[in-house]
Amino acid sequence: MQYVNPFNTLSKTMQVTKSLLLTVILLGVSMFAQAQRDTTVEDENNTIIISELENTVETLTEQADETPDYSELVDDLLFYTENKINLNNPDYSQLINLFGLTDYQVYHLQQYLHVHGQMYSIYELSVIEGMDRETIFRLMKYADVYPIEKQQKLNLRNAFKYGKNRILMRYGQTLEKQQGYIDVSDEVLEKRPNAVYLGSPQSYLIKYTFNYNNRIRFGFTADKDAGEEFFKGSNKWGFDFYSLHLFVKDISIFKTIAVGDYHASFGQGLVISTNFSLYKPDNAVGIYKNPSGIRCYTSANEANFFRGVATTLDCKVMDLTLFYSCKKIDAVLSDTLSNEELYIETLYETGYHRTQGEMAKKNAIGQHIAGMHLERSMRIARIGATACYTYFEVPLNRNLSLYNGYEFNQQDNINASVDYRVLIKKTSMFGEIAMSKNLAIASINGMIFTIDPRFSLSILHRYYGRNYQALHANAFGENASNANEHGIFLGYKTILSKNFSWDGYIDYFRFKWLRYRIDAPSDGYEVQTKLSFKLNNQFSSYIRFRYKSKALNYATDYYNELTQTHRQSYRFHLVYSPFQQLTLKSRIDIINYKASDKTKFHQGYMIYQEIQWKIQRIPLTLIARIALFDTYSYDERIYTYESDVLYTFSSPFFYDKGSRIYLTGKVSITSHIDLWVKVAQTFYRNKNSIGSGLTYIDGNKKTEIRCQILLKF
Secondary structure: OOOOOOHHHHHHHHHHHHHHHHHHHHHHHHHHOOOOOOOOHHHHHHHHHHHHHHHHHHHHHHHHOOOOOOHHHHHHHHHHHHOOEEOOOOOHHHHHHOOOOOHHHHHHHHHHHHHHOOOOOHHHHHHOOOOOHHHHHHHHOOEEOOOOOOOOOOOHHHHHHHOEEEEEEEEEEEOOOOHHHOOOOHHHHHHOOOOOOOOOOEEEEEEEEEEEOOOEEEEEEEEEOOOOOOOEOOEOOOOOEEEEEEEEEEEOOEEEEEEEEEEEEOOOOOOEEOOOOOOOOOOOOOOOOOOOEEEEOOOOOOOOOEEEEEEEEEOOOOEEEEEEEEEEEOEEEEEOOOOOOEEEEEEOOOOOOOOHHHHHHOOOEEEEEEEEEEEEEOOOEEEEEEEEEEEEOOOEOOOOOOOOOOOOOOOEEEEEEEEEEEEEOOEEEEEEEEEEOOOOEEEEEEEEEEEEOOEEEEEEEEEEOOOOOOOEOOOOOOOOOOOOEEEEEEEEEEEOOOOEEEEEEEEEEEEOOOEOOEOOOEEEEEEEEEEEEEOOOOEEEEEEEEEEEEEEEEEOOOOEEEEEEEEEEEEEEEEEEEEOOEEEEEEEEEEEEEOOOOOOOEEEEEEEEEEEEEEOOOOEEEEEEEEEEEEOOHHHOEEOOEOOOOOOOEOOEEOOEEEEEEEEEEEEEEOOEEEEEEEEEEEEOOOOOEOOHHHOEOOOEEEEEEEEEEEEO
């Protein structure tokens, strides 16, 4: 394995970096002279939540080339910052899903409460086996201990009296004029109907939510993307996308009731998992995917959710979940040669309806999904079974190529699976085995060994048949489709001292059939190691190295030859908070990429400096960043998380040569009104245009603006 010295790139920019860091530090100190020492509680909560999600968002964006929507997770975390979970009577699934506790930690928490009774102080967590320092500090932000109160019957009068309402309104726009918004003549439009966007360049979002103790939640979401029509044409009723949800918990035998739009997730995701999650974990031992069951859907993403009714029943010895979904989905429809029958040529999941061609795909067909999940929980084990039936009102007849010839291409499908989770002493075992209608098999099995509170190991094996078909699967893997993959993952995490932790993994994967741009069976592997240092609440840093090798076609004069690509990633990240109101973040990212064994490594880098400044007197929070990037090509692109308005997650990637600067501000006008503004500009110094097609900009800069207001009552 050939390595490239990353410091060759750094030497070219060292003077710029030193000057930049020195200027930023001096600027931060001078600004602090005007600041007060206290910050608002909500600002602190938002900062904590976003910092915890930052690595996860970046990792998922790198894996899927799309920015995830974690607004629902932020909703839950914000709820528990204001209504701390009672560790004497917790929702254990929330401890795993939201706060990252392992089965081993949850089991010993249950045992401690069973043997010693209720806790009197949250600091008792330190004597519970498996509870490390990092976990305790994370729980203290969202949990507390107080006497158990008998759960009262749901009273609608109290619910509407004490429930919390939120109305969020957001506006966004790219200021430079893109090709799709330039007027064209009627003659050109007649010949090329998709030559322009139908709507305006503004994007709008309105979201209303009601929450009463997480037991009653309802609301709606209305969304218009840039380029879509608004109160005219095909969207005479206003927005392009509407979503409604009603979610109720713990009423008699009904543990959950969902009406409208909702998520569903069971087992390890081999049959159903509509929640956003990592294909591979950012945490080297976080390989277990805890199923969330039925959850309300509050996102503006126009795909990957169910629309209908669902419920989970407490049947004493087991839980029974039933769900049904019926919604229109986007697709390209074509006639058969006989013109007697329609069929689906392509499924379309982007959610964009900006041109006549995209509008023709909107809500083209109906999709029906029905299923059930049975789950039996025991002291150290949990066993479940899932069945799901999917039906399209029009059959699929896609023009598949050789590499994807095993993908689903019929009118209906059936998936069934059995999943398990067992804790034996310090070993947690879990897995799921699934089958699709064509009798293809997929399975995933893993173990997490808590050898010592300071040292854990994980191992996971997955086998996904090349013809396994599950349209709503989202399990661990190198591919998003959970098919044609065989691999093994090994991870470790160790706490070296109170200041140092070290984790990493190696993942080997093999594909026994062809893939896109890979004309033969292939294999590859990925290695990551990360050393983290935390001195105190004021100073922390980490160094990360990642190496990935996978196959790709390499064109020759007569045929495609299979070759291995190599990607090396180096990162140094530092966070320093000299004062309570001031936080400085610095990062250096270096990418080395080799397209084949016959070419050489090419380099790319990004450095940035960020300032977060909080002023209690106003109260105002300002976040500013300047970043410099320089890459050889698109292959060396670098992803980085950006602070944004609440509920918006931005993790763009950059390549070519240029800079990126942005400013995000949040001000609490009153205790019930918050306002956010973000302005960002990307400047390229090596080209005179940006984008292509309808997103083409004649110029070397792109400026984006986003404004948001949140009303709470």
